[in-house]
Amino acid sequence: MFIDKILLKNYRNIKETILDLSPNLNIILGYNGQGKTNLLESIYLLGTGSSHRSNVDSDLINWHREKALVQVLLKKKDQDLRLSLIFTALQKRIEINNTPYKKISDLIGNLNIVLFSPEDLNLIKGGPSYRRKFLDIEVSQVSPYYYHLLNEYKHILKQRNNLLKNIRDKKDNKELLEVWDEKLIETGSKVINKRIDVVEKLKLLARLGQRKITNGSENLKIDYDCSLSNTGKKEETDIIFKQDLVNNRKEEIYKGYTIFGPHRDDLILKVNDIDIRKFGSQGQQRTTALALKLAELEFMKSETGEYPVLLLDDVFSELDELRRDTLLSVVTDRIQTIITATDLSIPSVLKRDHYKVFNVREGNIKEE
Ligand SMILES: Nc1ncnc2c1ncn2[C@@H]1O[C@H](COP(=O)(O)OP(=O)(O)OP(=O)(O)O)[C@@H](O)[C@H]1O
Ligand SMILES: [Mg+2]
Structure with missing residues (x-):
């Protein structure tokens, strides 16, 4: 286009x-x-x-x-x-x-659209929210369903966090959590599973990108880093999500916010098996940011049939x-x-x- x-x-x-x-x-x-x-x-x-x-x-x-x-x-x-x-x-x-x-x-x-700007170094150097945003914007553009899911999840999360705070402050009853847990698990599992699928595709594309830019000397490996205790198989995401919530009830109430779910997930980026976030040189980090963007271009092309x-x-x-x-x-x-x-x-x-x-x-x- x-x-x-x-x-x-x-x-x-x-x-x-x-x-x-x-x-x-x-x-x-x-x-x-x-x-x-x-x-x-x-x-x-x-x-x-x-x-x-x-x-x-x-x-x-x-x-x-x-x-x-x-x-x-x-x-x-x-x-x-x-x-x-x-x-x-x-x-x-x-x-x-x-x-x-x-x-x-x-x-x-x-x-x-794919935008690449100097701030994209944050994709590598910055906190997990930058990498989540990268995935979310990319997937939302090719999947209206995902955009809708994500907004729903944000809404549920907000309500659930309010409730956790209220339970902590003795203004609300613990039993009310169950309804929100169910909604959180249902929507959150779909978000996680979609992201896992997308990262599988990006993995290959970003690896190719990085090799191209570095004349074959750098191998980039991307993995989805899920906050749930075990991502394992996609069919089990909701079961594990539920276990994690039940097992960590006390901590969540004490903290007053939700500590598991797609809003806590991240991407792991390794170049030649080294964590590029912590140990990569500035140049390598830039290359990786560029490789991710090139992967994004190819991903969108494969999903929509047209380059953005x-x-x-x-x-x-x-x-x-x-x-x-x-x-x-x-x-x-x-x-x-x-x-x-x-x-x-x-x-x-x-x-x-x-x-x-x-x-x-x-x-x-x-x-x-
Ligand atoms: N709402 C606004 N109304 C009028 N001017 C604005 C508004 N918001 C920002 N600007 C002005 O727009 C100007 C241009 O901003 P822009 O970021 O596009 O510059 P740029 O050409 O990209 O510069 P640089 O090379 O430094 O990145 C700024 O000087 C800013 O003051
Ligand atoms: Mg500018």
Whole structure:
């Protein structure tokens, strides 16, 4: 799939812009603080339903305006789509081909996105929540059912945690837990099992990615690290979940929150059998983050039959020549890529009709 046109109105510092994008490579150039990441963020928002930088919708609207619009014309294998998101501080309105929708879940899955930015080093260095988020955003984009499950799970977890606190503070009765346990186990087991399936697929793809970037010298191994006492077989996830809850009742009540479940899970990342999180060099960690993103591209392709749109924010300056070339060779002629940089010497392998260059200055974006 690729974005043919994008229209922005009052999105952060971008006042009104229409861009015709190349289906191949788009290079967005500008000094710091001009609006490059804002452009990528708006595309990410339309794909995933939320910004990667802010949880507050009003942050995304120009400070001097009340309403913002992001719209794309999307070309997919079997159809063209016009996706719009119109939002105020209080509400979001979605339109798909002029039909209005209310829920963000209606939007997700239409425009698939993979974003790679310098902060993705957190995928390796940061806490487990970064890796869970990586999995969740990726899977949600290709499976509306998973997105729905995840939201349901979050809701149940919140209720159950409140109840645990109340039981601890003697405001509620222990017996009430059983109902919430059942809901937690049912939904949580489905989330875990789906993630286990996805990690099985990613495992192979990420291994290939890492080998490619390092000329075969590094072997990446990914595993799903489940908080349940034994993941064992998928058919048993719910049984083990239940045992863990029952056996640790006292501790959960004492702590006042749920200590088992997909919200506590993680990914283990090993390179040549060494835990890359703890012992990897900065370069190896970067490579692994890139390998995970390349795996994500291939995963989405295998699930949907089309490559997603790739957003690369400021990452070229951080990669050495081999990694840069590998990345370009992966994307060229196959994956629409939008890349930002403060300056970029355009690699000579690129033919002129394969890319477009845009300059950004104080929120104005112009094709060169
Ligand atoms: N809601 C908003 N309204 C108006 N301007 C905003 C809003 N939110 C952020 N900005 C401004 O947008 C500007 C550009 O931000 P952006 O992150 O896109 O820069 P950038 O070009 O990616 O810079 P860098 O190269 O440093 O990453 C910032 O200077 C910021 O002050
Ligand atoms: Mg930026």
